[in-house]
Each structure stands twice: as C-alpha cells, then as structure tokens.
Amino acid sequence: MNEPLHRSLGLTDEEAEAIEEILNRPPNHLELAMYAVMWSEHCSYKSSRMHLRRLPTEAPWVLVGPGENAGVVDVGDGIAAAIRIESHNHPSAIEPYQGAATGVGGILRDIFTMGARPIAVMDSLRFGSPEDPRSRWIAEGVVSGISGYGNAVGVPTVGGETVFDETYAGNPLVNVLCLGLMPADRLVLGQASGEGNLAVLLGASTGRDGIGGVSVLASASFGDEEEEAEKRPSVQVGDPFEEKRLIEACLALLDAGLVVGIQDLGGAGLTCATSETASRGGAGMDVDVAAVPRREPGMEPFEVLTSESQERMLAIVSPDGLDDVLAICDRWDVQASVVGRVTEGGLLRVRDGFDGPVLAELPAASLHEDAPLYDRPRHPPDDWEAARADTPDHLPPPEDLAADLLDLLANPSWVYSQYDHMLFCNTVVGPGSDATVLRLKHPSTGADTGRGLALTADGNHRWCAVDPRAGTAMTVAEAVLNLACAGARPLALVNCLNFGNPEHPEVMWQFSEAVDGMAEACDAFGIPVVGGNVSLYNESNGHNIDPTPVIGLLGVIDSLTRIPPGLVWNEGDRVIVLGAGSSELSGSLWAASAAGHKRGRLPTLDYEQHRRVAGLVAGLVAHDRLSAVHDVSSGGLGVALAEMAAVSGIGFRGARIHNHAELFGEAPSRVVAAVDPELLPEVEAAAAATGVTVARIGLAAGDRFAIKGLLDLDVSAVTDRWLSAMSDLAGQAQ
Amino acid sequence: MTTKVGVVVFPGSNCEQDVVEAVDTIGGSGELLWHKDSGLGDVDAVVLPGGFAHGDYLRTGAMARFSPIMDAVERFAREGGPVVGICNGFQILTEAQLLPGALYKNRGLKFLCQPTMLRVNSTGSILTRDLSIGDELNIPINHFEGNFICSEQVLAQLRDKDQIVLTYQDNPNGATADIAGISNENGNVVGLMPHPERAAHPLLGSTDGASLLRGLISSG
DSSP states (O other): OOOOHHHHTTOOHHHHHHHHHHHTSOOOHHHHHHHHHHTSHHHHOTTTHHHHTTSOOOOTTEEEOBTBSSEEEEEETTEEEEEEEEEOHHHHHHSHHHHHHHHHHHHHHHHHTTTOEEEEEEEEEEESOTTSHHHHHHHHHHHHHHHHHHHHHTOOEEEEEEEEOGGGTTOOEEEEEEEEEEETTOOOOSOOOSTTOEEEEEESOBOSTTTTIIIIITTSOBOOHHHHHHHGGGSOOOOHHHHHHHHHHHHHHHHTTOOSEEEEOOTTHHHHHHHHHHHHTTOEEEEEGGGSOBSSTTOOHHHHHHOOOSSEEEEEEOGGGHHHHHHHHHHTTOOEEEEEEEESSSEEEEESSTTSOEEEEEEGGGGTTTSOOOOOOOOOOTTHHHHHHOOGGGSOOOSSHHHHHHHTOOOTHHHHTTSOOOGGGOEEEOTTSSSEEEEEEOTTTOOEEEEEEEEEEEEOHHHHHHOHHHHHHHHHHHHHHHHHHTTOEEEEEEEEEEOSOTTSHHHHHHHHHHHHHHHHHHHHHTOOEEEEEEEOOOEETTEEOOOEEEEEEEEEESOOOSOOOTTOOOTTOEEEEESOOOOOOTTOHHHHHHHOOOOSOOOOOOHHHHHHHHHHHHHHHHTTOOSEEEEOOTTHHHHHHHHHHHHHTOOEEEOSOOSHHHHHOOOSSOEEEEEOGGGHHHHHHHHHHHTOOEEEEEEEOSSEEEETTTEEEEHHHHHHHHHHHHHHHTTOOO | OOOEEEEEEOTTBOSHHHHHHHHHHTTOEEEEEETTOSOOTTOSEEEEOSBOGGGGOSSTTTTGGGSTHHHHHHHHHHTTOOEEEETHHHHHHHHTTSSOSEEEOOTTSSOEEEEEEEEEOOSOSTTTTTSOTTOEEEEEEEESSOEEEOOHHHHHHHHHTTOEEEEESSOSSOOGGGEEEEEOTTSSEEEESSOGGGGSBGGGTBOHHHHHHHHHHHHO
C-alpha cells in the first residue's frame, strides 16, 4: 500500500495539514505518530466533546469534575471519593481475557493517580447472543480476565451487570468502573510544574504491546475475523502483581508527600502522560527516550513514545526528593527511572539522551487543546416516526406466560462468584442486588464512619434503541431508584457512552439525544456528572450496536446501622407496589426477547413523581420499614417478583396484575416492596403523605409462585431456572 | 495484656488490613510485619494473610516460603507459637511444610468467592479450642486453589491426631474429606481456606469468623 503515512496512522488529510500549521513545518515521523495517537477519537473525544459540554457537572460537593483522570467528590468525614468508568470494548473483542484484564488495570491507575486507594470495581458487560459460540468464548474470556486480574491485584469487584443480546455480536462491551477513597486534603492532580523537577517513570518496562491501541483499535470499526487477528498485537498484556506493587508504591509516595503530580500511562502511553502533565502544569518537558527501560531491543522512538504497555506511571518529583522516591520504589520492587525534566516554555521535546539530539519538538498543549473538534452531521433514522408508531401492542400475547417469564430470568452469580467481592470487609450488600452497599471507613485510619456508600452500574440498550433520549433519562432514573432501595441518596454520576460509528448521522443523532436525556435527568435529580468515557466505532461488519450509555451512580447512606433489606421477603409479608402502574411494553425485555421488538414509545418518566418514589423508598429503608425491596426494571413486575421469590425460596400469591403487558411492562418509578402486615398501615400512610400510589398485589407465602388468572408455578421451578440460566447461557455446568 | 498479632505482608498480599481490623475489633492488637524482615519482634501470634504473594505466578506460596521472615515464622511455630495461615497463607504453610498436604485448583476450575457453611471438627487447635465439635460457622471462601489434597497416609494421620479442624458442609472445591482447615499435631499451626476476617462484623452478615479469631487472641 502506498498511502501517505498520516493516513496509515489514522489521521485525515485535514488533520495532517493542521499539524503542519501548528509546527510551521512538516512533522517528522515521530511527531506525526504522537499527534496520531493524541488526536485519535479515543484520546481527543473529537466527535463527542461539543456534546458532552451540555452535561451538568457542578455541585458544592464536587472536588474534581470531568477532564481529570477521575471525578472526585466529598463524601463527608474528611473523606473524598474518586470515581471513573471506562470502556475496554475493542481490545476485549479481539483478545477477551487480556482486553478485560487490562481494562481493570487501566481504571485502577486512573483512581490511584488521583491519590485514592481503589476500594471497589464494578463491571458492566454486554455480549452477543449466547447461542453464538464466539460470543460465549468472549464472555468466558472477559469474565476470566476480570477475575484473574481483579482478584490478584487485590481490589474487590463488587457488582455490575451482564447482558446478552444479538446487538453485541462481534462487538462486546466491557465497561469497568472503579471507586477509590482518599483523605479529602490529599488530592493530587496529574500535572507537572516547577522547572527542573523530574519525571520518573514507575513500573513495567516498555514493550511493543499496544502500539497505537487507541488509534488502531478504539477508533475504528471491525470487519472480518482475519482482520481482527491481525490487530491482536495491539492489545496490551496485563500483570496484576506489577500493578499491585505499583499501587502500594504510588500510595506510599503520596503518603510521604514526595510527589508534585502523577499521571498513569494508558491510551497513547508516554506521549499522553508527558504532554498532559506538562500542559496541565503550564510547563514543558524534555523527555529522554533512551532512559526508558525497554522490554526488547531495537525499539524505535515512536514505539517507545506510543507503546501502551501496562502498569506504568509517571511521577513528577523534585530533585531533592529523588532518593526517597527511589527507596520507596525499591521496597516494593518497582522499577523507577528518570525519563524527563520539567522545562519552561511549554514545549515537549523528545531527545535521545538528555543532552542528545532532539527527535521531536512540539507544543505540549497542542496535542490536547488543538485536537480537532468535529460537529458531525446527525439526524434521526429515516423511519423514526414509523418506528415510534410501531409499539409492541400488536404482538401476539404469550401462549404460555409462565414459560415466557422463566425465559427472562438469569441470576448472575455464575459471573460474580468468580470475583473477589468481599475484600476490605466493606461489602454489606454485594453483587446481584439493586445497588451495592459498602461500609465507609476512613482511608487513612480505617475508622468506621457509621455511614455507607451505595454504588450501581446500569445501562439499558433496549430502552435506548427505542428512544435514546428518553431511554437514557430512564437509565439515570433507574439508577436513582436502585440507590433508594439501599436507602441511599445520589451524589455523583459517571458515564460510559458506548455507541456505533460516529460517521453515521443516525449514530451521532443517538449520541446527541442520549447526552440530552442524561443532562435532563441529572438536572432533574440534582446529580452532577463528574466523569465519563466515550466509546465510538462499536460497529462490527457494518452493524452499529444499539446505543448503550452505561452510568455509574454513587450515593451515600447517612446511617448504616443494619444491612439494607435486599430481595429476601418473609412468609406472610404483604407485597405492594409503590408508584403508578403502566402497561406500556415498548422497550421491554419481554418484547425484545419474545419478538426481537425494540420500537415504539417508552413510557413517560415523570421526574417529580420519580423523586417522590425514590425519597419515600429511601426513607422507608432507612427506618427499617420494609422486609424486602426491589425496583421494577428489566422484565417488569414479573421478573422483580420472580427474583424475590427465587432468592427467598418463599412463594407469592398475587392478584391485580391483569395481563402480560402489566406483568412485563417496564414503566419507571416503581418499586416492589414486601412489608410486615403490622407495618403495612404505616407504610401506606407514608406513601399517601408523599403522594405516591400504593397497590397491594399479594402475599409472600407458600411454595407456589402464582398470579391469579395469569400463572401458577412451583417456586422451585422459578428458583431453578433463575439459578441455572446464566451458567447455561455461558455454556457452563453448575 | 493485649495479644499482639503480627500479620505478615508479602508483596501481593491483600487481606492484611482486614485481618488487622478484625483482630483489633475483638480486642487484640494487629500489627503488620514485612516479608523482608528477619524477626517477628514481640508478637504473640502470627497470621499469614490471604492474597497473591509474589503474584502466585509460580505454584501458590512457592516463592513466599523463601521470604526472609519465613525462617522466623518457622522457628516461632516449632517453639509452639500460634501461627495461622488464611487462604494464600495456608498455601504458604504447606509449601513451608509447616502443614501437610497441598492446595490444588478448585474442582470446577473456577475462582470461587462465596459464603460457605463450616463444621468444627476438632477443638484441639488454637482457633477452635473455645468452640465445640459440630458447631456450624458461616464464613466465606475466596480462592482458585483451595482444593486440599494429601496422600492416604497423611489423611489417616490427620484423622488419628485430630488435625482436621474445619470441614465444609457443602464441599465447594473438591477438597479431600471436605477439609477446609487443618492444624499441625500440636494444634498451634492452623491453615484454613475460608476467611474468618470477612465474617467478623454484623454488617457483613456473619460474626462466626470472630469466634475463630478469638481463639487466637486468647492463645497468645
């Protein structure tokens, strides 16, 4: 092939011209490679940036908003929480185990870069149909990769979600969220300042793995499998033991106050870390490429500068503190090498030896601030109006409603039992619940604050396929309700926006709509967006995935004195629904599962009503008035009730659910609660006082799962199906 | 006197703070020891905590047993000092031949993190001497390699000498004779796969682990 170099590096002709204008001369090969990685979609957010500005990002408790390595919020008691979510979709499609493993490694570094000790990981996983062997292979590899890396690195994986749907065939989604804690007064930013300060590269040697990962993998679509095999060397390989030592060494450096700024090496490797720290600090940097420890001989400077070898950090330290820095690194067997010097003037210079020839010279900030910004064309799909009119109402009702319900059940314990979800002894409510609940202990002293954090990761591509704007708003609303079920109030949101090819106007329209939906919901609930990640080009063989914004929501529980109710109800409990009902089936799991139907109009989300329901539920949970509680989401009332029965091993005798639409509809702002009969009047009075509709729908009792006029099953059939579904899907024996 | 429990940190250990916290909660005093140290200071008991010492890239525990502190741990154990290995610590104790047998990959070849029900099978160990045979304990496991194996002769000896400390009610990993934890003949060295420190606070759903660790505190 004879195409110009800039094109083979993923730069357009216009972008190449812009680089020449910045430098006032043609860039050399190394400089071009550096711009190519930094101006990639993955690093520059060039297609998404203008939209992301519409998200609300401020609140009094926000210490660091979007744009840094992680968002940071004040959670009280002198503690700050750092949170971030990131995708590792493309690497995981090609090499599932390492793709997912390095996804965990990368997000951990984002958190301890801020000075926080990572205390919890969540993963939001989406795979193609389980009937497809390749999708099962990917699922198995991804779960093993998260398990293999996360467990060994010593950070618990406390929750997440696992979804199978044909839309992800060939393009799985692996979104990993990490939460960390630090003393509120120890916030570290990834910046280099102070002329003469040193840039010390910590951790692994630099190899040829992951060169151009951000531009080759994450910023282009997939074609056939042969092509994917060729991309495999662009996937990095993870080493959790190196990362574990790196975490301990970096936190020890921060404890000792030896670090001016610190930055992880992720996408775009050393190029990104050096230029980002320098430009944030308003400084420049001389980088000695010869001082970078290498894994193999014969590496070219552009390879060293763009390698995405894992488990590396760049610390900016003062020359006086260097010996102490090296001593701490030695204790943890972490390699440390001085590779750069902070300079005045804003130029990033790559040299061969500190006094050797200059191999590249460019304004550090130009790699970030001058990155192109695209307002890509967008419009709704041509059949948008017709799609909205095509509701699932015309679908034939189920022939065997009980069978349809059983088909929708899947207990994810096959996935999360492979993850250490208990480390640090914080996990009060673990995976498989509406929201994970963690004890909040002071990160320095270990002192228990008596309060808790609640965390949830949610996405719903079916809702967003029907209507990206309303679907995204409903996703935020669901997360709010998940936290309410744990007695928590929301504090901060992070998002991972997984979409198809942004060069398709329909995809850009979906993206823009989703951002608007998220902004609208966050405004309505008073939740700041403190960080995000955009993954575009989720397209495989010409098929764009359904729009899949995934959100992570962090909340606080002001007094955590007992384990929140969870899903287990007691014999004799009254079962009620809080929140108004609806029989709208558009976007429901049932419609997609029974007929592959993802069109129509989503049920209306009334923010005022939603706030009332969430507030009511959080209050009832806080005052221990509910035996069990579960929000109504995927699979509607039917799945919520069946899950509660399955977990409890106690049946349900219900009525007043009249048809499949009422059973499977997924209208928002609803919660199923089980209540001791003696407490029922009090609960109903509280609902009335807040203007929330209550419906008594049955009794938790016996060994039948029965709804009058609709179905009657042995509760063990429900439990068995729920327990086995996910492991069957993944082709595993129990 | 407060019992001082030394918790050894190998690079790759990750349960050390949890053990210290649990020990402190029940009235002991946990203290971290570094694997490169050659002495144990003035501790009354030693815990080798869970985690992935040295990354476990070789056989689990195979490298940790050569850490400098292990000589001191071995001396302490042979002199009758209380030594407990939890999970990875159990693996290290078998590699160091302070306990017999070995920990093999789980039967299902999957990592398992889940609650398990245990039964106290011996009260001759430092962890169980205040408990009764047949007591049921709800304590979680968290391992890939927890499938205890040993020869017929060793198993016979473990039975004869009352060294089978804890057994699983519902064997999750294929362990020989449902073994979850064993001791040496003296009962002062105990290795167990379940994590008692993860069941030592009411908010974690069980405090049965504290019952085990209390034995360690009173033994010091």
